[in-house]
Amino acid sequence: MPKALPVIDMSAPVCCAPVAAAPIDQAAALEVALRLKAIADPVRVQLMSLLLTSPNGEENGGDLATRVGLSESTVSHHLGQLRKAGLVESERRGMNILHRARRDALAALCLVLDPNCCT
Template sequence: MIDVSAPICCAPLAAGPMSTENAVELALRLKALADPTRIRMMSLLMTDPTREMTASDLACAVGVSGGTATHHLNQLRGAGLVTSQRRGVNNFYRAEPVNLEALRGVLNTCC
């Protein structure tokens, strides 16, 4: 099993052939983003790097049920794109800027 929550660590796509392992890790992260609801959630969380929202807040903002929001957030957290912190009965989610920047760097075609 591949730990896709670990930091992204590979050269940009244009740097040359990518190893199979790095390609799988990248594909799993991109797969986590390949959903309009998840992209909208990421957009909300990335508006302010210090912003934290509960699954309920995100569910209301994007128009899905709480259970559906939690499912999407688990996918994003599993890919290392968001982190969560439990406070009381709620989990507060925020974007993981280091991993998002690393993902951007891998997709960048220029150094």
């Protein structure tokens, strides 16, 4: 039987010492790994790119689905995984759900991987 991963709250940006600063413990390694796993898919990388380069900073799921050439339900699944990892936030406005990249969460993840990456 496969080992179940523990459930952790990933809604807040990852916060731990950079992995290059000192060896990290299992809990911190799991937090980083789960966020990296969430973005480790070509469609999710493309969705993040579209959200990060959006002129108004947000996009609805239907437009994203058209731009990546996938169904809305598939894009919704991928956005859900990114949202669960705390990398995307979504807000309902009328009949639309608008999605935004959480730049603070991405910056925190970058800093944990390499504290010199964003300086």
